[in-house]
Amino acid sequence: MSALSCDTLLESRARRRADADEDSPENFSEATTPRPAWAAESPLLQAEHVTRLFGPEQGCQDVSFTLYPGEVLGLAGESGSGKSTLLAALSGRLLPEAGHVRYHDGKDWLDVHAVGESRRRTLLRTEWGFVEQNPRDGLRMSVSAGANIGERLMAQGARHYGKLRQAALDWLRHVEIEPARIDDTPGSFSGGMRQRLQIARNLVSFPRLVFMDEPTGGLDVSVQARILDLLRNLVRELKLSVVLVTHDLAVARLLADRLMVMRRSRIVEAGLTDQILDDPQHPYTQLLVSSILKV
Amino acid sequence: MTLQHELPSTGMPGYNFAYLDETTKRAIRRGLLKAVAIPGFQVPFGGREMPMPYGWGTGGIQATASILGLDDVLKVIDQGADDTTNAVSIRNFFKQVAGVASATRTTEATIIQTRHRIPETPLQNGQILVFQVPIPEPLRFIEPSESETAAMHALGDYGVMHVKLYEDIVRHGRIATRYAYPVEVNGRYVMDPSPIPRFDNPKLHMNPALLLFGAGREKRLYALPPYTRVVSLDFEDHPFEIPRWESACAICGSTESYLDELIVDDQGTRRYVCSDTDWCETRAAVGEKTT
């Protein structure tokens, strides 16, 4: 892959999507939540009774859902409710003790935990992204911003220095980092810039599915707003599917199309974000919503 | 290099032919065979303590000891030269414990043990070049964990290798790696060619000789069988380049060999001579005959 301009890659993505539409599977019917408008396409990710417990009600259990292309699914709940465990299980980092996670790669359904380390790593650096809460965990702190962005492309075989730099410059612009910082290491960046760099590093390969673990956690409110704004635009522009873990319902309201509320390892309520936030049914969700509305 | 169970004793009472006992040699040869079967793959082996310090060529010495036969002719070079102290020491060791013939002429040797160079004289099929390797893991300085680098090799997850070269260009305007320049072997494994100057990298590609690599301290063997494809990693717009000298060798006048810089007086006057002493001597001898 030597052609790296965003346009070319976007085109190829669009083509890939079009191909994928032709063989939509019929086996997976959606039961738990109403099927939204964009769900005309075939699903991208399917969780079935995913369970991983470290103790009674610690971890996640019996989680099922379906994620469609272009959809942002929020996972809300207080800390310790099992959100991060679920995210780790969904992204293949953690082996569930029961249940399955399946991903549709455009051709076939893959069992995320059965495909093997090699395929999983390839997914994680091509079609998937993972945005860590702490950008230190998701960046190479000792190499330049440009190399951080270029790494995925190099791993995919890009071998043209000039084009790698061009892609890095484009992406720095996309995430609103001054392109002149391309040769600086993330160590000299502010927290917000690091987080935006991490986003660029993930999105440069135009992933179809991005996992985000509290992407705005640990940032100042004003910085948060800017990143949320950026994410919202990128998600629309690139038609990303996202599984977003957040304890902050305001973040969910802004980004998530659909929301699942977790408490003590279980999903207690799931549905369209607006519906849940405007008319919460479960007492715990009501508590969460009322606490945020007071702010 | 045929295996003989009863090898004649050779001047060193109390020690087996070529120092190692036959069982150990066989174990090392098994490792070498595996290495040949999977070019560029690092094979762990039960490395032994040798009577030379780790880091002084114990990996190469064990590989040489395990393949050495009575009719072999051994050449040992360090920095390209037969007369550097460590080369002398290793050659003497094998003279002592194996009593094999030694040579300084590249063309006469059946086995050449080397540190940091590949001879300038092209090797022939049938010859074996044994490299001494300090750190066999090309990913080591990017990823210190052994478990992680093993996974990266297994999965061909080599993106970080180019990250390093990219950073070189960012900082220096060029790929600044001058020796131990990483290569891709047979389209599969990324390999450290040992700290040879990158000048020597092209000699790895499709070499008719068998190239064996031994890392004693790190207990790894790897190999390039004859005629293996070896590509030095680079970028399309920053291709791999071989350094060239503006000067010629002060002894033989060679302009195509790797040159060592010498400081010949207190004023810092510099002279250049071939690092490959056999190449230099052979050329100088021919030159004298013709003039």
Added chain:
Amino acid sequence: MYVAVKGGERAIENAHRLLAHKRRGNPEAPELAVSQIREQMFLAVARVMSEGALHDPGLAALALKQAAGDLVEAVFLLRAYRTTLPRFCGSRPLDTGEMRIERRISASYKDLPGGQRLGATFDYTHRLLDFALLAEGEYPAPRMDAPPPAASASAPEGDAVPHVMHLLAREGLVEEAGSPNGAPVSAPPPDITREPISFPAARAKRLQILARGDEGFLLALGYSTQRGYGRNHPFAGEIRIGRVDVWLETEELPFPVPTGEIEVSECEMLNQFVGGRGQPPQFTRGYGLAFGQAERKAMAMALIDRALRAGEYGEEAGAPAQQEEFVLAHCDNVEAAGFVSHLKLPHYVDFQSELDLIRTLRREYLNAQTPGPRPAHADAAHGEAHDTLEETHS
């Protein structure tokens, strides 16, 4: 025409002759006999045997003499010799419960079955130079006609003394050891000298590496756990030094054969553990063993063994002593000394490459300082970028 310096062979020969002279020292002083080293420098002999991974006091003493007292060099000599020894068979695990005790102390109990026995120790000596030892030959030798005092104390030599750990294990207060003492092990244990280590390593392999590990390195790392870098609350449950039998198991004979006895130092550390992960609260343990009288080594080893087990107990493992790859890959002094010393070898070729690069880069740097066209690679924006701080938060 310039002629490169030759004669490495001669130089080496001369250096070795010089070394032989220096080793002998002033010929007016009597030459050290190997037997003197073996008998009178037995602690150095013990260390060389442990780290040299070969129990042979005579050869260890020879190595010490040949190395002119350089312990790491002596260890190296012994290791290199070890390589040439054929392997006939393995021994049964040493039964330290049957040890003929010379020294046995527990910091956990004031009194216990078998009693405390100080044995020959530097402990409680005042570290005052004893100038009486200066008087060679005339110094009154210890009275050899009377039996050494320790043998007459509590239990007579030869009585087996139970391990402190067994007393605790009876109550379930301490985790069980991997394999019961003395019982034959069904599968042969791994051998780090035959198969190279891979990570994560089994505890048996870790202990083998630690047993050969450099005492200074292990001591410093063990010490670091006490100072909070991977603290594991140790008690010296038991330290015992004495002689144990070595039994060989050969393929030819259906029964084990005794081959003699060796002196070893064993340390069992008791470490705090509050339970969790489905295990009841109990003490955990760290284990150390070394040839001869070497309790500092055994104690340091036990501290690190326990530190390296952090993962087993779900403990946070961030301290150096808890990093398996770091500890095991760097504790062998033959490997470490070799690789550090190899920096003395010629690196002309690599250095030449670096020299060329630095000259080129310097030329470019200096050109860039003076007005004129900049080298192609320098990005126009680079350098100025630092002035504009894009974001002031955080």
